[in-house]
Amino acid sequence: MALGERGGWDKSESRYCGVETDFNDDMPHLLSFNLSSGGFDFVVASLMDPNYRPSLMEKDIGGGSHVLPFAGSDLVLSPSQWSSHVVGKISSWIDLDSEDEILRTDSETTLKQEISWASHLSLQACLLPSPKGASCANYARCVNQILQSLNNMQLWLRIPLVKNDDDTTDFIPSGDSWELWNSFRLLCEHHSQLSVALDVLSSLPSANSLGRWLGEPVRAAIIHTDSFLTNARGYPCLSRRHQKLITGFLNHSIQVVISGKLNHGVPSVSLDSALDHTGTNVESSQRHSLRPYLDYIAYLYQRMDPLPEQERFELSYRDFLQSPLQGHNPLFHIISDEFCTIEFSNYYLSFQPLMDNLEAQTYETFEKDSVKYIQYQRAIGNALVDRVPDEEASSLTTVLMVVGAGRGPLVRASLQAAEETGRKLKIYAVEKNPNAVVTLHVSELLGSFGDNELSPECLDGAQRFLKQDGISIPSSYTSFIQPVTASKLHNDVIPCLCAQVSPLEAISFSSKCALALQVKSHKDVVHFETAYVVKVHSVARLAPCEPVFTFTHPNFSTKKSNQRYKKLRFEIPSDTGSAMVHGFAGYFDAMLYKDVHLGIEPSTATPNMFSCCASSSVCFVESYFDTGLQIPAWFAIFFPLRTPVCIRPGSPLEVHFWRCCGSTKVWYEWCVASPNPSPVHNSNGRSYWVGL
Amino acid sequence: MALGERGGWDKSESRYCGVETDFNDDMPHLLSFNLSSGGFDFVVASLMDPNYRPSLMEKDIGGGSHVLPFAGSDLVLSPSQWSSHVVGKISSWIDLDSEDEILRTDSETTLKQEISWASHLSLQACLLPSPKGASCANYARCVNQILQSLNNMQLWLRIPLVKNDDDTTDFIPSGDSWELWNSFRLLCEHHSQLSVALDVLSSLPSANSLGRWLGEPVRAAIIHTDSFLTNARGYPCLSRRHQKLITGFLNHSIQVVISGKLNHGVPSVSLDSALDHTGTNVESSQRHSLRPYLDYIAYLYQRMDPLPEQERFELSYRDFLQSPLQGHNPLFHIISDEFCTIEFSNYYLSFQPLMDNLEAQTYETFEKDSVKYIQYQRAIGNALVDRVPDEEASSLTTVLMVVGAGRGPLVRASLQAAEETGRKLKIYAVEKNPNAVVTLHVSELLGSFGDNELSPECLDGAQRFLKQDGISIPSSYTSFIQPVTASKLHNDVIPCLCAQVSPLEAISFSSKCALALQVKSHKDVVHFETAYVVKVHSVARLAPCEPVFTFTHPNFSTKKSNQRYKKLRFEIPSDTGSAMVHGFAGYFDAMLYKDVHLGIEPSTATPNMFSCCASSSVCFVESYFDTGLQIPAWFAIFFPLRTPVCIRPGSPLEVHFWRCCGSTKVWYEWCVASPNPSPVHNSNGRSYWVGL
Missing domain, CATH: 3.20.20.150 (Divalent-metal-dependent TIM barrel enzymes)
Incomplete structure (x- = not known):
């Protein structure tokens, strides 16, 4: 009791x-x-x-009881x-x-x-x-x-x-x-x-x-x-x-x-x-x-304040490492040569999910996140009004392609935006082989780290269907990281936990976890070179986030590359003392359309959706003592370090991140360069990658 | 050419x-x-x-050859x-x-x-x-x-x-x-x-x-x-x-x-x-x-000076890691209940080696080291003269037990000492079950690190045959360590190299080594928690040696223990700059009898036998630029660190060593405590031990 x-x-x-x-x-x-x-x-x-x-x-040896x-x-x-x-x-x-x-x-x-x-x-x-x-x-x-x-x-x-x-x-x-x-x-x-x-x-x-x-x-x-x-x-x-x-x-x-x-x-x-x-x-x-x-x-x-509904729903996900969605499965095929299109007029049609491994329950988890779809609806509504003046509302039809439409919530949001603004809309939900001319597209391909689910490559691929004056929603997205103390996550990077369990088994899995944890983690390289999707809870955020990679769409440049390299420096506040960095929590922020943004980066996270992180980035640590936390439906991503690094105030932490693109896959590499260099993690994407 | x-x-x-x-x-x-x-x-x-x-x-794309x-x-x-x-x-x-x-x-x-x-x-x-x-x-x-x-x-x-x-x-x-x-x-x-x-x-x-x-x-x-x-x-x-x-x-x-x-x-x-x-x-x-x-x-x-004969003989051993002699084989049985004794009068008898795994060739390697036996002969001679005055030389017979006699070189040295000093000597070379009264014993059980081949336990066991006024040769021994940069040794701590190759295969093994090195070392814990016998050559000795454990024989104390714990601090010279410590080179020095000592600790190494290390401990690094090196027949021991530690002048390296004794085995544990703590290596002797 x-x-x-x-x-x-x-x-x-x-x-x-x-x-x-x-x-x-x-x-x-x-x-x-x-x-x-x-x-x-x-x-x-x-x-x-x-x-x-x-x-x-011992002096009593031989005399009396022992x-x-x-x-x-x-x-x-x-x-x-x-x-x-x-x-x-x-x-x-x-x-x-x-x-x-x-x-x-x-x-x-x-x-x-x-x-x-x-x-x-x-x-x-x-x-x-x-x-x-x-x-x-x-x-x-x-x-x-x-x-x-x-x-x-x-x-x-x-x-x-x-x-x-x-x-x-x-x-x-x-x-x-x-x-x-x-x-x-x-x-x-x-x-x-x-x-x-x-x-x-x-x-x-x-x-x-x-x-x-x-x-x-x-x-x-x-x-x-x-x-x-x-x-x-x-x-x-x-x-x-x-x-x-x-x-x-x-x-x-x-x-x-x-x-x-x-x-x-x-x-x-x-x-x-x-x-x-x-x-x-x-x-x-x-x-x-x-x-x-x-x-x-x-x-x-x-x-203590009661937990909001979403937070209660997500309790069992706290600090539970999940392999990134679609980890090694190619997403890119959705815009391959065998495209087919499902056309919506003004009715909703249930259709096959685009990403083959997601169970129905997973979609429900995603779709619970209504704030996300409200933001998309706002962005689409604003774009429709910008493109079509009131006097042409009844004559001009805007063509919309939903790239990565899931079970259709974005389609629904689009239809609602059209209804609200009184604009005519024709929607293509891309499953395979869309062959129509596209003027506007909306993507749901963003991962926790923005570009980690191949959104740049997918949108580049879809771009050929976009008119020169077309609009991409989102128009840009940026990933962010911050160093964290996360001893539980570090200890949980164990093969048997992560490889075989789907996120939705998590609830019933807690007892199995206890057993698995007793088996001493054999900290093999592969699992420490993988990024995990996780609802971070028992972590200490040691410094404010820094931006990592930015992608802008559409990008009609002929020399564009989706490779990126970024050097980052973090200073921990002098009154923190020394601290252990087990890895990096990663987030994203996406500009959907003009001032409508969506994101989980703690200092700018979308209101209501991410109130836990809404405090200023300076006193970000204090915010974790708040009790009425709400957690984003997009969880953070966690990049582990094979060997945790101890940092001290006055000695900045220098970190390098690469987004590398090969002919068949895309992957990240990362390392610490200072105070003491770590190995470069995930060289050539040997441990973790997304196939093209 | x-x-x-x-x-x-x-x-x-x-x-x-x-x-x-x-x-x-x-x-x-x-x-x-x-x-x-x-x-x-x-x-x-x-x-x-x-x-x-x-x-x-790229500007020429389409035009001309690529x-x-x-x-x-x-x-x-x-x-x-x-x-x-x-x-x-x-x-x-x-x-x-x-x-x-x-x-x-x-x-x-x-x-x-x-x-x-x-x-x-x-x-x-x-x-x-x-x-x-x-x-x-x-x-x-x-x-x-x-x-x-x-x-x-x-x-x-x-x-x-x-x-x-x-x-x-x-x-x-x-x-x-x-x-x-x-x-x-x-x-x-x-x-x-x-x-x-x-x-x-x-x-x-x-x-x-x-x-x-x-x-x-x-x-x-x-x-x-x-x-x-x-x-x-x-x-x-x-x-x-x-x-x-x-x-x-x-x-x-x-x-x-x-x-x-x-x-x-x-x-x-x-x-x-x-x-x-x-x-x-x-x-x-x-x-x-x-x-x-x-x-x-x-x-x-x-x-450049020509290499001396011993050095040429040992060239192929340079930086070649060998599992410690008798690594996991019990030595202690040689003084178990089934002892048998081979008695020598004044003739030499070839007999079965005490340590079961040593090949004949290995003994020849050992016995090449004539300086070692000269020192033993001096110690025995001095002890005989001390115990038996000239006037009793023809009447008093000294009883000598050789514990761990190998093929008999110490027996031969003892007989020569007796002849030189004109003293009468009766020798028991212990193989199994010696049952005679012992007045003097001589041990050849010393390993590269002094006590690492169970000499304390063996001599304790033999001590019951020693009279109260008996003499033990050696009377004491001390182990020493120093931090070293040893990138080759670190890279060679590979299972396939160390586990299967006996030291004498080394010469023909160099080609296999090259192959094995291409297989990227999977740095498993066991091999980084094992000490190796090695003729260190391509190493940088970063600080003078410090003593670790000392054992004295005989030891008639009732509360004696062969467990030891030592905390050590090393300062690197300020003009060295920072350096990487891959592990520790270990040595020993033994007092055989009074001022007759034998050892490989660089600053006091026995002359002629160890001239490579005979320079003063202060300018120990310079000495490695000398070209006329001679190497001890007792090679050093190498304790690796799982993760090399970078040290800087002004930040002392604090190291802890334990000699732990269980009911069935003896083992070392070691760790770095400062500047950054390492894991304790070889906990409970999980990777490396000597069985009792």
């Missing part, structure tokens, strides 16, 4: 709230107190007596209680990078014993204490060893949410705890079972700095009672910045954990019961001292 | 000298003039008229003349990173046409002009596309040998041309057919900076006539630093190419023939104007 119901919210992923407890060897009591009486969903509980040290135990001081036998709770309600808290004294060799060895032994015990209990996750110093290599080496043969348990590395711009803290030389996490996960090679639990403290870093974490695998936010303020009625509440952060976390399925002691004089709680929040000496009938904090989080959750 | 004969030099790899020429469409004349008359071995010749521009040609202006038809020379005597020089005007799109497109077209032509001619190599500016991404993208489907032709990227510490040159912002090369090869993903041709100019960078290039795939050194001085008799000669550089290059099989015009008033050459060095207007019977430069290079070559 957790944080309660929220109107229109995603039912499949409930939001839970846990509580951090101290060691208690009476686990059933600990659980019943915190769950039944406290109302929490789970406990983050120590598994072993904190006084235990392996090196001290039972390890675990918190209770595995039989004190049912298997489902263990796995659903207990997150193991690894002893916080461990320090694998200590100069003291005995402490180091004790720490390694204890860590392995506790994880082994937690695995035996089938816990879903264990919380690893934060590294004690700036160096974490031995800790990471040991965790990495554990990860190699771990069951499906997650390891949450505890990281304080700290970034001091000026000074350095004791244990984070750069003053930025993200650096600590970054070192640790690089040493563990981006292992998908290693994730983050962020300690939310009373002061917060800048919004840009916080934004980085949304692309990282953050599983839990541990909120300390110290971080709460007190409201007029004596109850705990959070600052506006904290509220925004927490609702952002909830929107990204990050669990909340309350930690610490009661710090607020909540009227109804008596002082003595409040003092011991672990509940060891408190009757379970008593109200839990941390209940007011849970209540406040539940209040924040329930207050 | 080339540079002539050199005493004791490697006959298999002749040293050749070429000459750079301008465009000449009379290729047979060009060849005969430069080879027959000039004495050069090959020409570096333009393949296409430098005035050709594809964009200008034959490209290549230098002569493929029939003007025989196939073997083309492939043996011509290196293709790609038009130097090309600039793929120009801001001018027409120039950029022309450049790409021309580059692809010329390479295609050179492939058709089966040339062995083409010389690519140096990138024109700081940015080379588009050039590299195009070359990378070409490399994907190239036959076995090499592409030599021309790079000026420039490193200015203070100012920056026009086209290399950092002032260091190595950076340009580094960007290019990273973009081309360390392709094995992409190599370097260095332009040697009149001023040279520092020795440390030059040293970096020995680990890079340098195939040619182009020496400009401007770089020569004039000697008292008016002939060209080189400065001492240039001489050292060139002999260093010759020692690393780098071809020399003479470029430029006659700059020296050599008495016997008439001025008019000297002016046109390409020979276009000069009779082939005339003496070639650049002949004096060739003669000087030949003189330098012939003057």
Whole structure:
């Protein structure tokens, strides 16, 4: 039940709230107190007596039992209680990078014993204490060893949410705890079972700095009672910045954990019961001292705006990589020599889809996106009025060719535009072999990256049917990219996930995903040199978009080429700190006709359709803490990097993109040139291309 | 014939000298003039008229022939003349990173046409002009596309040998041309057919900076006539630093190419023939104007010290990766419960080798290393004299156990030590089940990295046979590592090369290697997480060695462990510039008895045995320009990095090494922690281990 119901919210992923407890060897009591009486969903509980040290135990060799001081036998709770309600808290004294060799060895032994015990209990996750110093290599080496043969348990590395711009803290030389996490996960090679639990403290870093974490695998936010303020009625509440952060976390399925002691004089709680929040000496009938904090989080959750219908529809697509539509299938044949034309007068005719692999359901997804067709209708209407003056409305017929007409929504939109403007229209919906003279054409060939579905080549091919004074809708389109942190997408670039699943299987596929993710990704080159269509959600957008390629139609130049080359530079804001770039999110913007545009580039995205990205490009990161997101029906495209690149403020990221055209195919190549050059990805289109 | 004969030099790899020429469409004349008359071995010749521009040609479409202006038809020379005597020089005007799109497109077209032509001619190599500016991404993208489907032709990227510490040159912002090369090869993903041709100019960078290039795939050194001085008799000669550089290059099989015009008033050459060095207007019977430069290079070559016998014997092992001896085979069984002992009185008995996989030839290789046995003999002699005073020499018998005796050379050395010192000795050579009381033991279990062949575990096991006052020879040993540039080793970490070839097949294997290298290495994790035994030759040692692990014997401590963990920091000298670390060269040093040591760590390597590394550790790079190298019979060990790491002066390289012990195996793990963390290599010994 957790944080309660929220109107229109995603039912499949409930939001839970846990509580951090101290060691208690009476686990059933600990659980019943915190769950039944406290109302929490789970406990983050120590598994072993904190006084235990392996090196001290060895002195007793030969005398007495060797039972390890675990918190209770595995039989004190049912298997489902263990796995659903207990997150193991690894002893916080461990320090694998200590100069003291005995402490180091004790720490390694204890860590392995506790994880082994937690695995035996089938816990879903264990919380690893934060590294004690700036160096974490031995800790990471040991965790990495554990990860190699771990069951499906997650390891949450505890990281304080700290970034001091000026000074350095004791244990984070750069003053930025993200650096600590970054070192640790690089040493563990981006292992998908290693994730983050962020300690939310009373002061917060800048919004840009916080934004980085949304692309990282953050599983839990541990909120300390110290971080709460007190409201007029004596109850705990959070600052506006904290509220925004927490609702952002909830929107990204990050669990909340309350930690610490009661710090607020909540009227109804008596002082003595409040003092011991672990509940060891408190009757379970008593109200839990941390209940007011849970209540406040539940209040924040329930207050969140309901998701709009489109967003709910697309929930299951979030961060789900799809091979680009028609990936390796030729689109160009639709304007080959065997054209045939279906002619519309003023009635609608259902006809065979142009692109052979799309299922009926996919078209429905596309056609849901009514804003798109409204924009096309506006563009066509404006063009009709421009070409045909009112006095000739009844005599002049405009001929329209719909290139890539799908099931006909553009045809419908065109007919409506004709009706609205009172202009006469003859439409050719191109399937094969159109042989009429064409004066105006409308294309639905745009992909997420504008030109990635061969629209330049298709429209060039159709251009021979266009009169010299004809109009192309769209008249131009530009692709855009921006660097993103996207650890989930990076980890999901796995052959078995992407190659065999069509986008519409996604909903029922979540359970298969979980299995597939356990099979350690063999990061072969082909899958890291492919661009994916994806509804990006858990990503951090590190810099504003830059334009990449532009195509203009019609283009009657004799020397035209659809090859393109663009060098781009991105600067991350100085208060972000360093960040990891897993790849590039790509978008497009199309000028349909004069001022009517359509696009998904975040800073100019078509209103209503793309409100999530409608904030200014400067504070683009903040916008991701908004909760009422709407997502475009055209998802973004994601260009991965084979090896993620770490960037630092003041060192621009230089990126090169090529659109290459061969005799039989079109493909992209891309690379990072600075700060450190990457290999050129997808050389000769060896991994990913679109056939002509 | 080339540079002539050199005493004791490697006959298999002749040293050749070429000459750079301008465009000449009379290729047979060009060849005969430069080879027959000039004495050069090959020409570096333009393949296409430098005035050709594809964009200008297109204007002629429809009019006239489309034959490209290549230098002569493929029939003007025989196939073997083309492939043996011509290196293709790609038009130097090309600039793929120009801001001018027409120039950029022309450049790409021309580059692809010329390479295609050179492939058709089966040339062995083409010389690519140096990138024109700081940015080379588009050039590299195009070359990378070409490399994907190239036959076995090499592409030599021309790079000026420039490193200015203070100012920056026009086209290399950092002032260091190595950076340009580094960007290019990273973009081309360390392709094995992409190599370097260095332009040697009149001023040279520092020795440390030059040293970096020995680990890079340098195939040619182009020496400009401007770089020569004039000697008292008016002939060209080189400065001492240039001489050292060139002999260093010759020692690393780098071809020399003479470029430029006659700059020296050599008495016997008439001025008019000297002016046109390409020979276009000069009779082939005339003496070639650049002949004096060739003669000087030949003189330098012939003057080089002859290679010592051991070095000649080991030539075929240079940079040849070998799986560590006994890699996955248990050594420990030699001191298991089934020991048997072969007893020696004062005669030598041939017996079965201890380590089951070693062929007889391998033992002969080992036993060639007489300095090693002299050191053991000294250590044993000293120990015998220490333990047995002169007056008891005839009454006291010392018992010696040889653990890991091989075919008996240590037994022989021991007997000789006994004879020399006049002490009585009883020797047990351990094969299986020794059951005698042992007072002194000698081990031959040391690997290239000291403890990598389980010597700690073997000697621990044998220790129960050692009296409390017994002596272990060696008494201790320490492993060492240093970061190296080693592009050849990195490219050779290929499954098919390493897994199936025993070290002694190496000599006949060179032709197979060439084939295997064409199969693009699929850099799987296992092979990059394995340490290799290798006679390192074409490597750049970037910083002095640091000690890693030390083991001392006997060790009667009850809590002893053979696990080790070491954090190391390396600083590269500030005048080196940046450099690429492909991995770590590992060595050992063993204290045999008191001051008698044996080892291959470069700064302390045993004299005579290891003179190549006997220079001080500070100017370790310079020493690699010495020509009279001798190589240890114990080769170094090489720990690769899965992804090479670029390091810069002032940013220390922090490296962590672990020796891990499980119940059935022993293994190393390693990682880079700074400047950028790498994955921990060989987690849990998943790729490389030694079984117990």
